[in-house]
Amino acid sequence: MKKMYILEDLDCAHCAAEIETAVGKLEGVHSSTVTFMTRRLVVEVDDGKADKITKEIKKVVKKFEPDVEVIEK
Amino acid sequence: MSKKLKKRIRRVGAGAVIYLAAVIFSRFAPAIPAGPFDVSAALPVFLAAYIVIGGDVVRKAVKNIGHGQVFDENFLMMVATVGAFIVGEYAEAVAVMLFYQVGECFQSYAVNKSRKSIADLMDIRPDYANVIRNGETVEVGPEEVAIGEVILIKPGERIPLDGMVIKGASSLDTMALTGESLPRDVSEGENVISGCVNLSGVLEVKVSKNFGESTVAKILDLVENAGSKKSEAEHFITKFARYYTPVVVGLALLLALIPPLVTGGGWPGWIYRALSFLVISCPCALVISIPLSFFGGLGGASREGILIKGSNYLEALADGEIIVMDKTGTLTKGTFAVKKLVPAEGVSEPDLLETAAYAESFSNHPISKSLMQAYGKEVDSARLKDVEEEAGHGICAVMDGHRILAGNIRLMEGRGIKAAQTEEIGTIVHVAKEKEYMGYIVIADEVKEDAPEAVAGLKAAGMKRIAMLTGDRKKTAESIARELGIPEVYAELLPGDKVDRVEEMMAAKSEKGRLIFVGDGINDAPVLARADIGIAMGGLGSDAAIEAADVVIMTDEPSKIAKAMQISRKTLAIVKQNIVFAIGVKVLVLLLAAIGMASMWAAVFADVGVAVIAILNAMRAMK
Numbered sequence: 287m288k289k290m291y292i293l294e295d296l297d298c299a300h301c302a303a304e305i306e307t308a309v310g311k312l313e314g315v316h317s318s319t320v321t322f323m324t325r326r327l328v329v330e331v332d333d334g335k336a337d338k339i340t341k342e343i344k345k346v347v348k349k350f351e352p353d354v355e356v357i358e359k
Numbered sequence: 360m361s362k363k364l365k366k367r368i369r370r371v372g373a374g375a376v377i378y379l380a381a382v383i384f385s386r387f388a389p390a391i392p393a394g395p396f397d398v399s400a401a402l403p404v405f406l407a408a409y410i411v412i413g414g415d416v417v418r419k420a421v422k423n424i425g426h427g428q429v430f431d432e433n434f435l436m437m438v439a440t441v442g443a444f445i446v447g448e449y450a451e452a453v454a455v456m457l458f459y460q461v462g463e464c465f466q467s468y469a470v471n472k473s474r475k476s477i478a479d480l481m482d483i484r485p486d487y488a489n490v491i492r493n494g495e496t497v498e499v500g501p502e503e504v505a506i507g508e509v510i511l512i513k514p515g516e517r518i519p520l521d522g523m524v525i526k527g528a529s530s531l532d533t534m535a536l537t538g539e540s541l542p543r544d545v546s547e548g549e550n551v552i553s554g555c556v557n558l559s560g561v562l563e564v565k566v567s568k569n570f571g572e573s574t575v576a577k578i579l580d581l582v583e584n585a586g587s588k589k590s591e592a593e594h595f596i597t598k599f600a601r602y603y604t605p606v607v608v609g610l611a612l613l614l615a616l617i618p619p620l621v622t623g624g625g626w627p628g629w630i631y632r633a634l635s636f637l638v639i640s641c642p643c644a645l646v647i648s649i650p651l652s653f654f655g656g657l658g659g660a661s662r663e664g665i666l667i668k669g670s671n672y673l674e675a676l677a678d679g680e681i682i683v684m685d686k687t688g689t690l691t692k693g694t695f696a697v698k699k700l701v702p703a704e705g706v707s708e709p710d711l712l713e714t715a716a717y718a719e720s721f722s723n724h725p726i727s728k729s730l731m732q733a734y735g736k737e738v739d740s741a742r743l744k745d746v747e748e749e750a751g752h753g754i755c756a757v758m759d760g761h762r763i764l765a766g767n768i769r770l771m772e773g774r775g776i777k778a779a780q781t782e783e784i785g786t787i788v789h790v791a792k793e794k795e796y797m798g799y800i801v802i803a804d805e806v807k808e809d810a811p812e813a814v815a816g817l818k819a820a821g822m823k824r825i826a827m828l829t830g831d832r833k834k835t836a837e838s839i840a841r842e843l844g845i846p847e848v849y850a851e852l853l854p855g856d857k858v859d860r861v862e863e864m865m866a867a868k869s870e871k872g873r874l875i876f877v878g879d880g881i882n883d884a885p886v887l888a889r890a891d892i893g894i895a896m897g898g899l900g901s902d903a904a905i906e907a908a909d910v911v912i913m914t915d916e917p918s919k920i921a922k923a924m925q926i927s928r929k930t931l932a933i934v935k936q937n938i939v940f941a942i943g944v945k946v947l948v949l950l951l952a953a954i955g956m957a958s959m960w961a962a963v964f965a966d967v968g969v970a971v972i973a974i975l976n977a978m979r980a981m982k
Binding site for chain 2: 295297298299300303319321322323324325326328349350352
């Protein structure tokens with residue numbers, strides 16, 4: 287299934303790329319795209335694992351950009 | 360400007376003042392002897408400025424090291440500046456941090472501004488709908504309105520859902536959707552699209568689509584997801600950044616260690632050079648300017664009523680080599696109009712038109728409508744009687760006491776009237792009054808006003824092949840192609856044949872060239888999908904087209920195709936300038952720094968100066 291998040295206060299384009307790569311490597315994530323300009327993270331994840339993955343995504347984002355808030359959409 | 364950014368600017372500004380004081384003070388401050396290095400009495404003032412300006416950078420750097428993030432830009436800046444302090448270059452240490460922060464603030468500002476301008480542009484989301492339930496008007500969210508319900512739209516309100524006008528007439532502002540400044544008139548029985556603003560009268564509209572399927576929701580979805588398909592330039596720069604920073608940091612380390620070890624001295628000088636490397640090693644300016652340019656290009660295009668679904672398509676448009684256009688709905692209006700009046704001798708054009716218009720005034724046929732439109736005046740039905748239609752032939756009636764006829768040549772021949780022979784393309788309406796032949800009127804599908812300009816624009820843009828496809832008759836197709844200057848025409852095609860034609864042309868194009876197909880989304884969705892770039896015309900009202908195409912032109916103007924290519928090329932030029940300029944300056948300053956010719960000031964320019972220039976350049980793409 288497809289899930290979308292807003293990365294509030296995403297300011298650094300390079301970090302956006304790093305977040306994209308790191309999220310893409312999470313287990314259960316098939317694809318991950320961060321669009322820096324629209325602050326959107328779109329992922330394709332295994333059905334039923336969304337909640338767990340959301341938590342992990344938040345962890346990954348915190349690691350690269352502690353000031354960015356992840357909002358589920 | 361966001362609150363956070365304002366606060367940051369104030370803090371950096373305060374730090375800059377302290378920094379200036381420190382610089383002035385250091386001119387007079389005595390040196391305090393302290394072991395191997397002399398320490399200036401100005402050092403505490405410099406440190407204070409440093410902490411005010413770059414405290415947050417240092418804090419973030421330390422925090423990120425805990426997360427296992429080594430080549431983080433905060434970390435690099437911290438090492439570069441702390442290193443500068445250690446080798447005794449206080450002024451430069453603080454200056455590097457100051458300019459780095461200025462650059463960061465500027466980046467934030469530019470990105471926010473660009474994000475906001477797109478958000479404003481797409482400020483078309485309706486907040487509520489006035490739905491009429493049990494005779495009362497209730498205000499509800501647009502999502503809560505069901506198909507078939509009636510909504511009320513007052514002047515000044517945005518149309519929340521697609522539907523058909525059942526009561527009232529008004530003019531609509533479609534500016535936000537199409538970029539078209541001329542209001543559009545609507546009246547009973549006509550369809551309206553969500554997102555337009557009602558300007559003058561109260562409208563009652565029967566809802567035909569739920570909110571999720573409405574035009575406004577589709578457009579918002581399209582715009583919000585634009586950019587998630589990235590261009591090659593963006594991929595390139597992300598990849599470049601991944602290697603660039605570690606390589607430069609590695610070189611800095613070598614520069615700091617090897618020469619002094621080999622020559623056995625000169626540590627401060629080599630360390631200084633290495634620190635300059637660290638200042639230049641941040642890739643952010645480069646990385647940010649590329650998506651910013653593309654986003655600007657997408658925004659500039661949507662202001663023209665051209666919605667592009669991703670930066671990859673914006674990039675691909677520049678490589679357009681073959682363009683294939685559908686005829687009806689793309690180059691022609693798809694509606695009938697009077698094209699030519701050919702009166703017989705002794706008959707005036709107005710007389711011919713008036714007679715035909717009166718004869719046809721009771722019919723609802725598209726041909727009759729085009730006659731009425733050309734006539735442009737009210738028909739006085741008192742002048743008319745005994746209207747009779749002869750199926751497949753035409754109409755006879757009595758007007759002002761005279762017997763009139765309007766129809767095809769068989770109608771004339773049947774009454775023994777000698778009509779003119781003609782080779783004109785289109786539908787011919789012959790007219791006669793009291794057995795006297797009055798002449799004929801040519802009615803044909805109208806070529807859009809800007810179609811010739813559109814084809815000329817595509818030729819100027821360097822398209823190698825321009826072709827037109829149509830299911831229409833060969834004669835009609837060829838005449839329109841001649842009129843517009845289109846060299847290749849394929850007529851009498853079934854929808855399946857169109858795909859085959861496009862496949863053939865795809866096979867014939869060069870490796871890098873792209874095939875663009877333009878259609879109105881009716882019957883040609885498979886072709887839109889098959890082409891490298893599918894452009895749908897007149898996105899308003901055709902949601903199938905919005906879904907199938909890569910680019911949607913909201914207005915009915917084919918000249919926007921060339922415009923889209925122009926925007927694409929301009930954006931790509933900016934992207935290339937930024938890549939070459941930024942990498943060029945960085946490499947140059949790296950070389951100069953390595954041989955000791957560039958100071959840390961030059962390094963700051965290579966980092967922040969380049970970032971500011973690249974961002975300013977990127978923002979041009981929006982215009």
